[in-house]
Amino acid sequence: MKTGSATPRRAALSRELILRRALEMIDEAGVDALSVRRLATDLGVFPTALYYYLPTRDAVLRGVVETVLDEMDLAGASAGDWRERVKALCRALRQVGHAHPRLFPYLVSYPETTAQEYRIYEGLYRALEETGMPPARIVHAGNLIFSYATGFTLAEVNATIGPPTPAEADQMSALPAADFPATHRLAGEIRGLDLDTSFEAGMDAILIGLAAVVTTPVEPRREAGGDTGPERQAAGKDVERLSDPGREP
Amino acid sequence: MKTGSATPRRAALSRELILRRALEMIDEAGVDALSVRRLATDLGVFPTALYYYLPTRDAVLRGVVETVLDEMDLAGASAGDWRERVKALCRALRQVGHAHPRLFPYLVSYPETTAQEYRIYEGLYRALEETGMPPARIVHAGNLIFSYATGFTLAEVNATIGPPTPAEADQMSALPAADFPATHRLAGEIRGLDLDTSFEAGMDAILIGLAAVVTTPVEPRREAGGDTGPERQAAGKDVERLSDPGREP
């Protein structure tokens, strides 16, 4: 390392540094607030200096998206049975939204397929192959799971779902009772909504639905007792913890 | 109507006209391409004239989003059993994406809850109440369904899912076989993917999953024959048409 004296009053410019600062700015102020000029000022250079490393503002955004996706933690996705691996992938996607809520809407609307996306789908496909589903169904199931995880997280970071703010709660109360009876009946539950629970419940429902239509590989499973009537035991207070539907008749 | 002679060389300006043109411009060129100045030029007025009707560019976008949502066709959502009503709501959401693919990413990322969203959720809640689910589960199920429908459609308009373009197909073929075995095994299915089928399959899987965990109201159902082994009949060629899993043991 022969980088001489001349203490640099700022860190040396680089693609990585630019992308890192860009992500920080987006996290703080949103994608709209990211401008080439603000970014350059922040880095202590002239706006046009950035064009040496990245050709356009869009390229900066693309770089940021890829950086975030590449740092996704896919570790849990290779351990456990297929259900746990699918869940791990969904949770990893949701974590990205939590880590970078202001980037997430842009990230999920990003058209190009990145390498990381292929890895996510590969993980999904491998898990789903274990169920014995026919190939067509695996592809559909992959789309279902991916759509759910991104859609839920997007709604979450946009506060489209989730416990209402006081203002939204007032808005809800103001809905005419004649037109919105069900909403009013459920108002209490909506106010107390826990998003972690809701996300998990959705995944569980999906996995049950998927398992119900294929030859599930036989898992070690508990003795199913005298479960003979049309009444199903799952419809009780323990529904939050969904059980494996693959029990024999 | 006493609007005098003086043939106006352009239509009278109004909030509605501005929003209509704005939507057309977005449909043609995307949200980024919508500028107050372009819009004004297109309408034959000075840029600042628009500020008489709408206070900011964001207000224009908000108005466009609300217009599109309000024109959503929720007709089918009040006919049929709960499954058909849920499906009708999902299909209506997807239709919005198909009608305005370039607006859709912005629309689903729009933070404020609109009146139409409350109507969609009311429709979902009413349908789900029929299943006899406990209230907490209804709210979770609503989130699941809404997340899936928006997530799938978003992925669709962004071409994140769907049959790959020739370029993407090449990209896929280039993935190292050692790291992406499942993707390669499924390459044929992915190339031939039909998005309508996939969307319907996802909804069906969700509805089966939801129905499996509650006391389902007894529907007329066919006699289940000698279905006694661990092999399940659903795992065959007829899986595309998902069947009701609520058959007795």
Add this chain to the structure above:
DNA sequence: ACCTGAACACCGTTCAAGT
């Protein structure tokens, strides 16, 4: 009430120039 017109502070990007 409805639109013009000038002005301000921003923006992405290009191109030539410096070292």
Add this chain to the structure above:
DNA sequence: ACCTGAACACCGTTCAAGT
């Protein structure tokens, strides 16, 4: 190789003025 510096065509928005 890496950054400056001037310039261009855009942008949203404000504010005063016209009719």
